[in-house]
Amino acid sequence: MNWEQLLSLKRYGDTNKRIRKEQDETRLGFEVDYDRIIFSSEFRSLQDKTQVIPLSKTDFVHTRLTHSLEVSVVGRSIGRKVGQKILQKYPHLSTSLGYQANDFGAIVAAAALAHDIGNPPFGHSGEKAIGQFFKTGYGKTFKDELTKEQYQDLCDFEGNANGFKIVTQSRDGREGGLRLSYATLGAFTKYPKGSLPKQPTTHICDKKYGFFQSEKAFFDEVASDLGLLKTNHGYSRHPLAFLVEAADDICYTIIDFEDGINLGLIEEEFALEYLINLVRDTINTKKYSKLTNTKDRVSYLRALAINTLINEAVEVFMNNEELILKGLFTTALMDKSKYEAQIKDIIKISVEKIYQSTEVIDKEIAGYQVINVLLNTYTKALLNSVKGTASHIDKLIIKILPQTFHKENTTYQILLNVSHFVASLSDSQAILQYKKINGFSL
Numbered sequence: 403m404n405w406e407q408l409l410s411l412k413r414y415g416d417t418n419k420r421i422r423k424e425q426d427e428t429r430l431g432f433e434v435d436y437d438r439i440i441f442s443s444e445f446r447s448l449q450d451k452t453q454v455i456p457l458s459k460t461d462f463v464h465t466r467l468t469h470s471l472e473v474s475v476v477g478r479s480i481g482r483k484v485g486q487k488i489l490q491k492y493p494h495l496s497t498s499l500g501y502q503a504n505d506f507g508a509i510v511a512a513a514a515l516a517h518d519i520g521n522p523p524f525g526h527s528g529e530k531a532i533g534q535f536f537k538t539g540y541g542k543t544f545k546d547e548l549t550k551e552q553y554q555d556l557c558d559f560e561g562n563a564n565g566f567k568i569v570t571q572s573r574d575g576r577e578g579g580l581r582l583s584y585a586t587l588g589a590f591t592k593y594p595k596g597s598l599p600k601q602p603t604t605h606i607c608d609k610k611y612g613f614f615q616s617e618k619a620f621f622d623e624v625a626s627d628l629g630l631l632k633t634n635h636g637y638s639r640h641p642l643a644f645l646v647e648a649a650d651d652i653c654y655t656i657i658d659f660e661d662g663i664n665l666g667l668i669e670e671e672f673a674l675e676y677l678i679n680l681v682r683d684t685i686n687t688k689k690y691s692k693l694t695n696t697k698d699r700v701s702y703l704r705a706l707a708i709n710t711l712i713n714e715a716v717e718v719f720m721n722n723e724e725l726i727l728k729g730l731f732t733t734a735l736m737d738k739s740k741y742e743a744q745i746k747d748i749i750k751i752s753v754e755k756i757y758q759s760t761e762v763i764d765k766e767i768a769g770y771q772v773i774n775v776l777l778n779t780y781t782k783a784l785l786n787s788v789k790g791t792a793s794h795i796d797k798l799i800i801k802i803l804p805q806t807f808h809k810e811n812t813t814y815q816i817l818l819n820v821s822h823f824v825a826s827l828s829d830s831q832a833i834l835q836y837k838k839i840n841g842f843s844l
Contacts, residue, residue, distance in 0.1 A: 406499060415578055445470075447827075476708060479712050516590055520562060540777075547814075556821060562591070563611055563613050566621070656704055663696065685706060785813070
């Protein structure tokens with residue numbers, strides 16, 4: 403892979419090459435990507451989607467929206483720092499082509515901003531609930547009407563693939579979706595493969611999948627333009643996807659931990675010790691000793707920890723940049739960090755004290771039931787309509803679904819669109835629809 407191709411400004415529908423030197427410096431193409439994402443309705447819905455604590459009424463607990471904004475800020479910093487070093491290593495990118503360090507930051511920031519845009523309500527349990535509907539629920543009855551790849555898309559419903567669908571799918575008057583630059587789409591796609599083949603490997607790219615069969619042809623076009631390398635399972639990662647992943651890893655490691663402390667799920671004295679272990683080389687003990695309350699102490703250590711890990715991510719990336727360009731780097735950047743042990747200690751405590759807390763588990767169970775009822779109701783109504791056997795209640799249900807549903811009649815598209823629609827609902831919207839269907843709310 404080479405950086406000139408990887409930094410492609412091309413968008414869906416372009417017939418001419420976009421040249422970096424010809425860009426308007428007041429609003430670069432990569433910055434336009436950020437703007438289009440942040441003004442999208444799908445991004446706004448993240449304000450009411452679970453990050454750690456489902457349906458929390460506590461204002462300082464992170465939602466998917468605040469998490470995404472923070473990941474974007476961290477990603478921008480990592481991208482700019484890497485950009486400076488890449489331009490030093492390959493000066494022609496700047497002198498001949500006009501690329502700047504901020505371009506790298508803008509690409510990573512935009513991709514990071516969108517990284518959770520496809521996640522269903524109720525956190526990762528929402529993905530599992532959709533998948534289970536097709537593995538063991540009513541959705542299983544359609545297995546024989548689908549290809550293996552289509553069925554696997556549904557059984558392993560993936561928020562990353564749903565996100566790619568959101569930012570690229572065409573609608574009437576909106577061809578190509580948000581029409582993001584191919585560089586941003588490449589950086590967004592952490593898992594550049596389809597749901598099949600599903601073979602266990604240790605390569606980070608094979609951990610999940612990044613696009614549904616419905617978007618495969620377009621992803622192939624993006625990958626070709628960017629010069630991504632073909633592999634046995636799909637494609638090599640866009641190098642900047644490693645930076646998006648690092649920004650996400652840094653934020654959920656440190657900030658979810660901070661939420662756990664502020665909620666009282668993790669004892670302050672115990673938690674601060676773990677953070678201090680991570681920033682021992684940079685902490686100003688005199689300044690720290692003057693902080694008198696938990697929130698200030700945690701905030702100070704969190705800021706230090708994030709800055710420490712940003713610099714670490716940049717160093718690991720640059721040390722392995724040539725391997726990454728050859729598609730031979732197989733792990734997440736933070737897995738190669740000298741702070742790996744401290745990071746794992748923090749994640750272990752978060753799993754025990756936060757992710758497996760009674761409050762989280764109880765609400766995930768309720769969310770599981772909500773999603774199953776919605777999928778069951780919408781799927782039956784739409785498929786009965788296609789068969790010409792829709793009941794009166796089916797016809798009423800169909801009226802509350804988006805108009806785009808009425809144009810699809812293949813089983814795969816109907817099932818995927820229903821899953822996509824349910825995944826687009828916020829936590830509160832999903833619960834409200836569930837109550838209406840069951841007659842609990844008018």
